[in-house]
Amino acid sequence: MSIKNLNTLDPYYIDFPKRIRDIQTEMARRNIDVYVGSRLRTLSWTLDAFCPWRSFVVIPADGLPTAFTFVIDAARVADDSWLDGDHVLGYAPMGGQDQITVISEFIGRHLKGGKGVVGIESGMAPYLPEGNLTHYEYESFCSALPNAQFVNAHNIVDHLSLIKDTGTINRFREAGRLVDIGHQAVFAAIKDGGYKGMTETEIAGVAALAMRQAGSEWEWSFTGGNEIASGYRTGLTGGACTPASRRELQAGEPLMVDLHAMFKLGLGDHSHNYLLAPATQRQHWHAQNFVDLVTLCLKTYRAGITPSKLADEMMTFCEEREFADYMVPGFEHGIGMMGDEWRIGMNNGPFLYWTNPDHVYQPSEMLICAMQYACNEEQIGFRYENAILITADGCETMSKYPLGIEEIL
Numbered sequence: 001m002s003i004k005n006l007n008t009l010d011p012y013y014i015d016f017p018k019r020i021r022d023i024q025t026e027m028a029r030r031n032i033d034v035y036v037g038s039r040l041r042t043l044s045w046t047l048d049a050f051c052p053w054r055s056f057v058v059i060p061a062d063g064l065p066t067a068f069t070f071v072i073d074a075a076r077v078a079d080d081s082w083l084d085g086d087h088v089l090g091y092a093p094m095g096g097q098d099q100i101t102v103i104s105e106f107i108g109r110h111l112k113g114g115k116g117v118v119g120i121e122s123g124m125a126p127y128l129p130e131g132n133l134t135h136y137e138y139e140s141f142c143s144a145l146p147n148a149q150f151v152n153a154h155n156i157v158d159h160l161s162l163i164k165d166t167g168t169i170n171r172f173r174e175a176g177r178l179v180d181i182g183h184q185a186v187f188a189a190i191k192d193g194g195y196k197g198m199t200e201t202e203i204a205g206v207a208a209l210a211m212r213q214a215g216s217e218w219e220w221s222f223t224g225g226n227e228i229a230s231g232y233r234t235g236l237t238g239g240a241c242t243p244a245s246r247r248e249l250q251a252g253e254p255l256m257v258d259l260h261a262m263f264k265l266g267l268g269d270h271s272h273n274y275l276l277a278p279a280t281q282r283q284h285w286h287a288q289n290f291v292d293l294v295t296l297c298l299k300t301y302r303a304g305i306t307p308s309k310l311a312d313e314m315m316t317f318c319e320e321r322e323f324a325d326y327m328v329p330g331f332e333h334g335i336g337m338m339g340d341e342w343r344i345g346m347n348n349g350p351f352l353y354w355t356n357p358d359h360v361y362q363p364s365e366m367l368i369c370a371m372q373y374a375c376n377e378e379q380i381g382f383r384y385e386n387a388i389l390i391t392a393d394g395c396e397t398m399s400k401y402p403l404g405i406e407e408i409l
Helices: 016-029 040-047 071-080 099-108 135-144 155-160 166-193 200-214 231-235 281-300 307-320
Strands: 034-037 056-060 066-070 088-091 116-120 148-152 227-230 254-263 266-276 332-334 366-375 380-391 394-397 405-408
Touching (some): 016 040, 016 056, 040 155, 056 099, 066 099, 116 135, 166 266, 166 380, 200 227, 231 380, 281 405
Parallel strands (some): 034 116, 116 148
Antiparallel strands (some): 034 056, 332 366
């Protein structure tokens, strides 16, 4: 047996063997004999298993891939993956069992006389666990395979993973439903003065418990799990990345609740904002600005538009309403299976390894509609994040939680 039985009638079914064949087709076109995937996004997209330890997937010119991960986690990864245990192997700090040795020997078996082309994944990212091959790893593989040629081939997976299939989209829909359950639990906890005496960490815990009970596997964000900000922390520069602190919620302040869930490596992400009574007229002015902008942005996303064109339209609206100074002039970040959180589209823009601002969105692409509104001097800010599916004439939001900024009494 080499792969597990896959239920094609499962709404979350993904044809992983086809993904491997598609990679191999592109490898053949580029004369690549072996592909070594090291990025977290590649591991998730090819293995259907979460690999938190340093891991690699080695894809030969034909046949099944083999994954290598730290020995303590290999059995679990094999259990989660569509591959069997013969194709998920462990490495260990023992003689001849370290990752460089075992992977180099494995690659060598697929190269005639040790000669051939090996595709690797190299580059940079603002995203900490991207997983690009390190300089040491690259030098070590080159030393172990001196007759092989190494080429950067990460864009094979980037291209193939851009358009989402039905099973992937359904996983995102379910992850969005789980996030909504978290928001419902937070609202129930803070309403009618329930927030008094609560801390940001407690808010994060209330949401996490509810989402876990509903089936979420992880609060996946690497910026603090569920991100909660209250008071002045909502207005910090950029308005993003606020791990929950032990700060106690206070009347008269804003509250931002940014929740993350995971279902079968599909990621749910949604931010909702509140004003803790008594709210001032000025706070309501800020809140209305933000809600109107989010509404316009969601109406504008569609196939055929680009990040730069959408940003221009949104910033024109902000200038007309005289709150452009409070907006970060970006309205999205990438999203895919676990680990594919940053770039949108291909690496073909003016700034290497960043989203091409002129990338033209296509139907069945997905991204995070993401906006940060920050007025630091007034100690107020808001955030909106929601995974969206691009359609021919609009977009579908994965979280269905109602848009608004409620005043909590």
